Amino acid sequence: MAQEAEKQKQDVSDGADDRDAATAAPSADDADEGQGKEGPPPGGGRHVEIGNFRVFSDLPLPEFDMGNCKAYTADNLRRDDGGAFALVADPAIPTRYDMLRFLTGIHLGGQIDLLDYEIAHWPLFDRKTMVLFYAKPGGGRVVVPGEKQRKIDEHDFAKVVVEPLMSVMQAVADKSLTHRNIRADNLFFADPMGEKVVLGDCCCAPAGFNQPIVYETASRMTADPAGRGLGSVLDDLYALGMTIAALGVGHTPLEKLSEQDIIDLKLAKGSFQAVVAHEKLPLILIEPVRGLLCDDPDERWGFAELNAWIDGRRAKPVQSNTERRAARSQNISGKDYYTARALAQGISKNWVNSLAPLRDGSVEIWLRRGLADNERAKYMSEAIRQMQWAGADKRAAEDVLISKSIIILDPTGAIRFKGFAAMVDGLGSMLSYDVQHGRGPQRFADVVVRDVPSFWFGQQGGFSPDVQKLQQVYKNLRYYVKQQSAGYGYERCLYAMVRNQHCLSPMIEHDYIVDISQLLPALEKVAEHISDDSWPVDRHIAAFIASRLEDDVEAQLVALQNPSDEVEYSRAIISMLALVQWRHGPDNLHHLSHWVARLMEPAVKVFHSKARRERVEAEIPKLAKRGNLVELYNLINDEQERRKDQTEFISAVEEYSEAESEVFDLESSGPARLELAEKVGQQAAAFASTMIALLTVSAMFLMHIW
Incomplete structure (x- = not known):
């Protein structure tokens, strides 16, 4: 997972760097294409006009870069109400349609103002992409890599940090949305005095894509960055807890550890224990950090507990913050695992070697005896039995068994299938990433055709409106993938799941x-x-x-x-x-x-x-x-013309058929007609001769009498 996350981030970075290097000095003709016009701006600098803004393509603002997106100086051509900057999205990463529509043109305390967004030709990419326009915050970044952090007094945390961020989270949650980009290095001071902070962009990339893995919950950190999914307000609350911890200690928690080490540590000890074991938190921040970093979402602090802490009241005590440990370990590829979630991750990283202990029932026995979890052991036994009923494709059945076993051990985690790892609500963005970064749709198709998501839905306990909504989205995907004709296939899944995915037809792909x-x-x-x-x-x-x-x-x-x-x-x-x-x-x-x-x-x-x-x-x-x-x-x-044409055609066919029949009769019955004619002729001749004879005799008789 760590290598996969690093690869995805490197893909985006390399793509942007290559485009910038290839077009470092764009021509005037390039600049004039699409919606843009270039020319010398006042005071120097190349610029392109996009909508109501003038963007200076040679004046980058690295202090406002948002993950994989680059920021540039921009002027508002209609209003002079303070500075603005343009955030140019990577065209190979889908933006967030829902958040763009919600945030554009509104002022939300705790969030930098999204003034507008446009699809426009960007000279440095030599193609169209999404460009977002933000109002510059009054102060700089709260955390600047490589520079000393501006200290926030620990007693002012509630007013300066927690209250503004809670305001954003509540407003977003009220619209059934999530921010999913809450972290210390995405915070800015709203004013030069640093009295409040505001959050940066959350629209230019899929939810959670730019989040360091330490900010992701135990469930979502196992997914690849592009497949972490929208999540819920509980995921934003967790990220808020890690943000408070980061600001309290002055750097990203566990930043010296590798991503895989962070995953292993959080799964083994729990998120809060992993942080406090390596970082020294200010005493006043321990309580909110403990509550927000609770790995059990049912026990995690919500807005009520945060408000109680801000008001100085005692909030709900947090129960045990670690997963149940087995009395004995389960070994996979030489490594011991003591919790079900850690074992699930171990299996996903040792795909081939994990098959044997699954098939021989070792993991099932470990669930029964080590964790005393008979229910999950029963599911594991059923999955093994279903594999034995498989037909000729044994290898595929074995892969499905491994994937189902991971879901049984970690039912709220990512769907993992060989090298694929995505949350159910991140399947669309994961497919988009794979298709646009050279992997193609096969991994997604394997997961859907083998109906692994349906098994994931079956493992979710109780009723959840969010899960029901996801099931409605997923139910048609398998049918689409199995259809090979135009309008179906992975393409239909892609556009059905990713609302802001631009059309990838080679004819118009660059038009976004x-x-x-x-x-x-x-x-x-x-x-x-x-x-x-x-x-x-x-x-x-x-x-x-x-x-x-x-x-x-x-x-x-x-x-x-x-x-x-x-x-x-x-x-x-x-x-x-x-x-x-x-x-x-x-x-x-x-x-x-x-x-x-x-x-x-x-x-x-x-x-x-x-x-x-x-x-x-x-x-x-x-x-x-x-x-x-x-x-x-x-x-x-024209239905009238077509019906008339059809009627005339049927009539013509009937007439033709009758004529053809007559011709056939004439051609096929010639000898019979000759014989009939001869017979009729003979009869007519005999009749005529008889009549002549009678007339002759009658005449002679009359002459004799007279």
Whole structure:
């Protein structure tokens, strides 16, 4: 886990450094692209105008950098109400849609003001990304790496630190959100006198992504940084406790230990004991730190206990802060483990070697005898039995057994499957990270297809609205992953779970399309130079539309499952794009309409009448000039015309069939008709000769009488 966390952070850092190095001196042409314009600002410095702000791309503000995001000097073009700075998000890391919407434009005591945010072309990346604009706090950072910390009197902690941060946490919790970026080095003094602190950014990266592992609870620290998840207010309270400890001792607690050592220490001793064993806390801060760092969320201090402490009243005493230890250890790969949670982590880090003690029942016996936990032992026995029922894929069944065993031992922890480790509410951001950083979706797909999250849900005791909500989100993922056609697969999971994930279609990925209303304008720009034989909808765009559009497009997605059926395939694509334009505009898509028009030939084949097809083909260029995809779609999907065409076709088929039958009869019954004609002719001749004879005899008789 430690190596994985370091790798993720290094991936982000390396990516940003490479882009900065490659574009350290951007050209004026680059700067003029997209929404930006560059030119010499007053007093020197290159700048780009984004929305209502002018951002100086060569004037970085490292003191306001937020984890993986870089800060730059910015001016508000509409108001002169103090300094501002721009925070440029890494385009390969999704931002937090919910927090952006909540914090933008409001003043929240204890949080720096988020003035606005825009998607814009950033010269140093040579592509679009999200840019956030914050008001500069009145004072500097509370903790500056490598510099001496400004001392906060321990008796002023409640007023200066705890009260402002509690205000933010309560406001965020009231919206069913979490901050997840509370830490000492993300604090600023709100004023030059340092009378109150404010929290920095919490929007430019997934929840918990930039948190040092010491600030994460025992459950979430086992997940990779990108998969730590949104959590709850209890996770923010824990981070507040570690922040108080960090400010009290003057540095990040346990900072000299490696991440794996921090995990092992916290799991073995408990969070509070791990801190006090290595750091000397001020006496006045011990009580709140103990309460907030309680590893049992049911016993952890909440707002009521914090308010009681601030008021000088005695708060709820904290019960035992350590996990139950076994009388004897369970050994995995030569290391002894005495708690279930520590053993779960040990198994996840020794994946192959842990299979034997699981299969032979050693871990089950340890649960029964060492921890006297018969319930978890029963679950372990059932998991082993299910593995024995597995079919031909024994290796996959063994991996599932190991993953389920980890969940049984640590039911509130991360889902761990081989090298994958993410909380259930962090699956989406973990998938996003893997896809955008070269790992691909396979790890996520393995977890979902093998239905490991369902087992995690089954291990959660009692009723929890948060768990129920997560189950609703997860229930469709397995179906999506198993479908291989466009509009499904991991792409559908990605856009369904990560609301602020930009569309990763190679055609428009650099345009950073987050909202469905941005899609068609981006395709309009692509249509100017696209090849004639390519389609404007690929797997990513189909999944993006299916996840973001209000209308149900499942019928169109079904049609996309069979590309060999050119008629239905082309109609489905035109229909999806027309729906997007109808809902979100813009009204005129000149280039995209011509692109679609060139690809409409298969769709025209829906008409059987040659005259009608020719009429439709002649109409297509005229409608394409108007730039309206809806009209183009209606042209080939006119129900009245299609019914009329179908009726005429059926009538023509029937007439043809009758005519063909007559021809067949004529061609196949020739000899019989000749024989019949000869017979009829003979009968007619005999009748005629008889009549002539009678007439002759009658005439002779009459002549004889007369």
